[in-house]
Amino acid sequence: MADVIDSLADIAPGSALDTIRTRRPQARLHAQATYDSLFKPASEADASKRERFAIALFVARLHGKQEITAHYGKLLEADPELQEAVRMAAAAAGSQGPWGRYPVGPLSAEDKPGAADRIALPVRDQLGERIAAALEHAHMLVYHPRDAAPAHLQALLDAGWSTTGIVAISQLVAFLSYQIRVMTGLRVLQARPR
Amino acid sequence: MSEKVLTPPEHVEPLVFTRDQLDWLPWLEPMAEQDLTARHMAALVDAARAKSPYFRLLVRDPEVLEARTRTDKDIFYNSDAGLPRAERELAAAATSRFNGCIYCASVHARFAATYSKRVDDVDRLLAKGVEADLDARWNAIVAASVALTATPVTFGPEHVDRLRAVGLADAAIVDVINAASFFNWANRLMLSLGEPSATGAAANR
Numbered sequence: 001m002a003d004v005i006d007s008l009a010d011i012a013p014g015s016a017l018d019t020i021r022t023r024r025p026q027a028r029l030h031a032q033a034t035y036d037s038l039f040k041p042a043s044e045a046d047a048s049k050r051e052r053f054a055i056a057l058f059v060a061r062l063h064g065k066q067e068i069t070a071h072y073g074k075l076l077e078a079d080p081e082l083q084e085a086v087r088m089a090a091a092a093a094g095s096q097g098p099w100g101r102y103p104v105g106p107l108s109a110e111d112k113p114g115a116a117d118r119i120a121l122p123v124r125d126q127l128g129e130r131i132a133a134a135l136e137h138a139h140m141l142v143y144h145p146r147d148a149a150p151a152h153l154q155a156l157l158d159a160g161w162s163t164t165g166i167v168a169i170s171q172l173v174a175f176l177s178y179q180i181r182v183m184t185g186l187r188v189l190q191a192r193p194r
Numbered sequence: 195m196s197e198k199v200l201t202p203p204e205h206v207e208p209l210v211f212t213r214d215q216l217d218w219l220p221w222l223e224p225m226a227e228q229d230l231t232a233r234h235m236a237a238l239v240d241a242a243r244a245k246s247p248y249f250r251l252l253v254r255d256p257e258v259l260e261a262r263t264r265t266d267k268d269i270f271y272n273s274d275a276g277l278p279r280a281e282r283e284l285a286a287a288a289t290s291r292f293n294g295c296i297y298c299a300s301v302h303a304r305f306a307a308t309y310s311k312r313v314d315d316v317d318r319l320l321a322k323g324v325e326a327d328l329d330a331r332w333n334a335i336v337a338a339s340v341a342l343t344a345t346p347v348t349f350g351p352e353h354v355d356r357l358r359a360v361g362l363a364d365a366a367i368v369d370v371i372n373a374a375s376f377f378n379w380a381n382r383l384m385l386s387l388g389e390p391s392a393t394g395a396a397a398n399r
Contacts, residue, residue, distance in 0.1 A: 020365045023275055026268035027372060030261040037257035064346040097345040098293045105209030110294075110323065141382045142345055146294030148386035150199040150221045157196040163222045164254040170383060171258045177345075178379035184347045185371030189364060192351045 003032050005179060008067050009186040017190050031179065038172050039075065046165035047172075050079065051131055054086050055169055058135045059176045061090035062142045068180050085126035089135055093117045097143035114144060133159035134169055141173045197223075205391035208296050211320035212392075213303045216296070220388040224250035239263045251387060262379070269372045277362070277369035280309035281335055285370050287316065288339040289377035292324050297390040298381050331360040338367075339374035 005028070011017045021028050039052060053075040060068040076083045099112035117139035124132045133156055140147060156166050202219035224247045225234065235241060237256035243249040252259045270282050277285075283306035290299035299320060307316040318326040324340045327333065334356045341349040349371075357367050 016364065017368070020368050023365060024268050024272055024368075024372065026272070027265045030264040030268070033261035034258055034265065037255075037261060042257065062345065095345075098343065100294060102294060103207050103209050107210060141386055145382050145385045150201075152386070153221050154199045157199065160196070163197055166222060167252060167254045167387075168258070170386060171252070171255055171262070174379045174382040175258075175262070177382055178375045181342050181347055181349075181375035181378055182371060185342055185349055185375065186368070188349055188351060189354055189367055189371070192354045194358070194364070 003028060004035050004071070005031060005183055005186070008071060008183045009190065011186060011190065015190075017186055031182070034175050035179070038168070038175060041168070046162045047168045050082065051134065052169070052172055054082055054127070054131050055134050055138055055172055056176060057083065057086045058090050059138050059142055059173055060180070061087065062094065062139065063180045064094075065180060065184060068183065081126065085123050086135070088123045089119050089127065089132075092120070092123075093139050095143045098145065100144035100146035102146065116140060116147070130160050134161070137169070138173045141170070142177065202389060202391070205393045208390050208392045211291060211296055211299050211303070213300060213307060213316070213320070214392065216300050217391040217393060218248050218297055218384065218388050219391050220247045220251050222251055222387060225253055236260065239267075248384070248388065252383065266376060266380070269369070269376050275365050277366040277373075278309070280306055281332075282369055282373040283309060284332060284335055285339045285373035286377045287319060288324055288336040289343050289374045290381055291319060292340050292343050293378070293381040293385070295381040295385050297384050298377060300390075302377070334360045334362075335370055338370050342371065342374040343378055
């Protein structure tokens with residue numbers, strides 16, 4: 001199967017960036033392996049594919065990159081109602097990160113406080129409580145991760161996520177934060193020949 | 195009946211960015227060491243990581259942890275061409291400083307200082323933040339890392355030009371992109387699944 005980062009960054013076999021990426025073969029291989037494990041999971045017991053695709057599409061939309069949004073939108077193609085609910089949730093939640101608070105002390109001078117995302121009705125009902133809670137958590141991870149607190153994880157547990165499920169969806173959001181940046185950086189570099 | 199988050203034991207919360215060795219306390223239950231199977235041990239990659247609550251929590255998803263770890267090691271340790279290790283660590287430290295991950299910044303500031311021998315510059319980055327004036331080359335690497343870390347990403351052709359102007363070949367620029375991007379992965383896990391503690395090694399010194 002095609003390498004997702006290469007495909008989203010338009011890196012053609014034999015191109016200059018393809019050759020450079022060959023020098024980091026394990027990073028290339030295992031970024032793809034991460035993607036495969038997240039989106040074709042061995043078990044859906046703790047986080048279903050439908051839930052994973054919805055969270056991924058939300059995170060993609062928050063990053064405002066058309067290629068990535070199109071890619072993750074496609075994974076949710078079979079479920080247009082959920083796709084639309086995610087679009088509405090993301091449209092109401094756009095921000096610019098990173099912001100958040102530090103522990104009270106000398107770093108408080110650098111605090112950039114903001115409000116956590118709260119998905120309103122009727123979108124919340126369309127998403128269902130598990131996905132709505134996951135998207136609110138994803139919003140914090142994407143824009144203001146330094147605000148993270150145990151209460152955020154408790155909200156996920158209360159919405160029905162297991163500890164293992166929380167690890168899986170945290171990895172999903174964190175991995176996308178990586179993948180989107182690599183893809184964006186490589187595209188910029190490729191469009192700027194020496 | 196849902197599960198409950200962990201309440202960390204009493205500890206000293208670090209209040210500034212530091213190169214000191216910190217501990218990390220989980221908010222969710224890691225796997226118990228005695229429950230780790232051969233699959234989990236393989237996913238940890240280094241057997242010593244069975245002692246780490248962070249890795250024993252992430253190993254609940256072994257496939258993803260193993261792939262994450264092998265991605266990480268190639269980006270930072272593969273010495274075939276590209277950016278010197280010290281500057282890959284600088285990108286990791288700058289990303290962590292900008293996102294606000296005190297734990298990740300401590301680890302990678304230590305590595306950046308060790309490999310570059312520029313302890314004062316690394317400390318200035320920690321104390322003053324990503325606007326600290328280091329030198330033209332390090333400023334360009336920090337600025338590129340910050341632009342890659344912003345959401346939405348603001349990295350553009352001007353960052354590529356600036357990196358080239360201070361002597362980076364395209365293979366080195368790809369290493370900056372990989373290192374800063376990878377820490378956007380790592381910071382989010384470290385920040386959201388537990389918290390740093392200044393007890394332990396730092397408090398005992």
